[in-house]
Structures are given as C-alpha cells and as structure tokens.
Amino acid sequence: MFDSMLDEPFLAESFRVMWEGQDPFERLWQMPGTEYRRMPGRRTFRFEIDGCAYFAKLHAGEGWGPVLGDLLRLRKPVLGAATEYRALRMLEVLGIDTMRPVAFAERGLSPSARESFLVTEALEPTVSLETFCADWKALPPPLSIKRKLIRRVAEIARDLHEGGVNHRDFYLCHFLLRPETLEQESLVIHLIDLHRAQIRHRVPERWRIKDLSGLWFSACDIGLTRADLMRFVEIYSGRRPSVELRANAARWKKVWVKMARVRAREKRKIAAGIPR
Incomplete structure (x- = not known):
C-alpha cells in the first residue's frame, strides 16, 4: 500500500482505523465531497466524516512535461503533496498557525509518476x-x-x-x-x-x-x-x-x-x- 515511499506516511488514528487494509489513495480519489479543483492528476475537495470537516489534496503523476518545464526555468519542481506537508510541520515548529495535517502519504520514485495526498482539518469558521x-x-x-x-x-x-x-x-x-x-x-x-x-x-x-x-x-x-x-x-x-x-x-x-x-x-x- 505504501511501497516505494519517499517520506514516512502519517495517518491520524481515526484515519488509520478507517483505512485499515485498504488503499487510501483509491479511497480518496473515489470519496464524495465538495470539489474545488479537478483536473487530470489533481483533485482538491472538502469532505466530512462523523461531523468533522477536512480538505484533501491529491496528486498523481503529471508526466515529465511539467517537471522539465520547471527545470528549464531554473525552478525546483513541486512534486506532489510532500512539499506542503513538510512546510506545515515546519510552521508548527515555528509557532505559526496553519493547517493541521491528519493524513499524508506518497509513493513512486519517478518524479513523473509520483502519487501523493495530504488531508488537513478544515479551518472553519475563518x-x-x-x-x-x-x-x-x-x-x-x-x-x-x-x-x-x-x-x-x-x-x-x-x-x-x-x-x-x-x-x-x-x-x-x-x-x-x-x-x-x-x-x-x-x-x-x-x-x-x-x-x-x-x-x-x-x-x-x-x-x-x-x-x-x-x-x-x-x-x-x-x-x-x-x-x-x-x-x-x-x-x-x-x-x-x-x-x-x-x-x-x-x-x-x-x-x-x-x-x-x-x-x-x-x-x-x-x-x-x-x-x-
């Protein structure tokens, strides 16, 4: 399920129990919710479980085109949800209020085919x-x-x-x-x-x-x-x-x-x- 990971997966207890024995990548791609972005290889949506609201960002491999485009512009490619997850953890260390992650994982070694997701608690009301x-x-x-x-x-x-x-x-x-x-x-x-x-x-x-x-x-x-x-x-x-x-x-x-x-x-x- 989490083979070929680049960063250690993180699942809050409620999500670990809910996804026990299942592929969370597939669960999230199929989960109903209010969509804010949907395009090939990307999905951002809000969903609720037991009265609690969450936001999920899903990334699938986008191919070499976007990766090479960033490299040609001398930019470091953004490869999925890991960048944001690390930043959220760093802001927590710095004492800056931000989103609270409850689930994160990534798999696949190739930058062009890497899959990842990040689930955070919804910030409501804000x-x-x-x-x-x-x-x-x-x-x-x-x-x-x-x-x-x-x-x-x-x-x-x-x-x-x-x-x-x-x-x-x-x-x-x-x-x-x-x-x-x-x-x-x-x-x-x-x-x-x-x-x-x-x-x-x-x-x-x-x-x-x-x-x-x-x-x-x-x-x-x-x-x-x-x-x-x-x-x-x-x-x-x-x-x-x-x-x-x-x-x-x-x-x-x-x-x-x-x-x-x-x-x-x-x-x-x-x-x-x-x-x-």
Whole structure:
C-alpha cells in the first residue's frame, strides 16, 4: 500500500482505523465531497466524516512535461503533496498557525509518476484577509483592529523568514482569520497554501523580496497609510523604521519596485480584459 515511499506516511488514528487494509489513495480519489479543483492528476475537495470537516489534496503523476518545464526555468519542481506537508510541520515548529495535517502519504520514485495526498482539518469558521480587508478603503476599520492585524501579519512574515521558510504565494488571500479572536488578546491567523514553500537554513534575499512584495501587492488597494507600512516594517525588522530603512535600503527599494511592477502588469491585464 505504501511501497516505494519517499517520506514516512502519517495517518491520524481515526484515519488509520478507517483505512485499515485498504488503499487510501483509491479511497480518496473515489470519496464524495465538495470539489474545488479537478483536473487530470489533481483533485482538491472538502469532505466530512462523523461531523468533522477536512480538505484533501491529491496528486498523481503529471508526466515529465511539467517537471522539465520547471527545470528549464531554473525552478525546483513541486512534486506532489510532500512539499506542503513538510512546510506545515515546519510552521508548527515555528509557532505559526496553519493547517493541521491528519493524513499524508506518497509513493513512486519517478518524479513523473509520483502519487501523493495530504488531508488537513478544515479551518472553519475563518475568513481570508483579502475578503476581510476588501472594504477598508471605503469603510476604514477601528484603528485598534487594523493595528492588531498589521502586527500579527508582520509577526508571521518575520517568523516565517527567520525560520528559513519562504512562501512564494504570500498574499492576503492565504491568511485566514479566526473572526472570534479579533477582540481577544491573542489574534489567530492561519497561513495556508504552502504547496510551493521552500525550506532552507536561511531564506535567500530574492525570495524574501518576492514574499514581501507579493504581500504588499495584495494589500496596496485596501487603504493602508504610510504609518501602517512603517508599523509593518518595524515589527518585521525589530527596529525603528528609520534605522531599518537605512540599514536595508536596497531590500525595501527592491520590494517596492517589484510590487509596482506586478501591480502595473495586473492593471494592463485588467485593461485588456485578460482574466487574472
């Protein structure tokens, strides 16, 4: 069932009992649920068991085409669910709220034919920061709420990068807020969609800049002020903005340039009627 594994399989007790003597790969491909993505070799869906909700991501071999395409672009190919599973475990070590895995396995040595799956507990009820902040420009939130959210997002970004992880899709839509914690001392925000994350001893500067510029791009139209941006810089860097912006002037200039470039490109797409 788990022959030719690259990473040790992980099954929470309830799933181990449920799949005893069965092939979990086949069970998941056939399991009914609410589908969010279905294409050859890929399936993402939500399902429930005994009143508990879960999300599953299934990967089958996609052939050598996508693998070689990434290699030709000097990108490390994303081969199934293992990348996200390792990232979730790393975020747990770093103390960053994320998805809780309950089942993971992969099999097959060939990158072109590798199968894998990842099942996580559903994060409900939550709302993405993209949705939560969408009306801020017209309807500014209470200052205390805005400051609390900026602080927590900056802390997540800091802890992620200092822990050697870069997200690669670091946008507000991938931060899920627990609304009931807004009035509590400890605000809970889950970082999700880590299927392209990279883990190293130290995050290379180019990838740190990509994450920061992506986050800024996704937040540039929600009405943030200069003071809000400086608050983020202060919490992320751990020192006064004036000191940080002098010490790392090149970094923050590159973040701004990359953000502005992506924003201009997206505006051109919108003007041309090209779907995002």
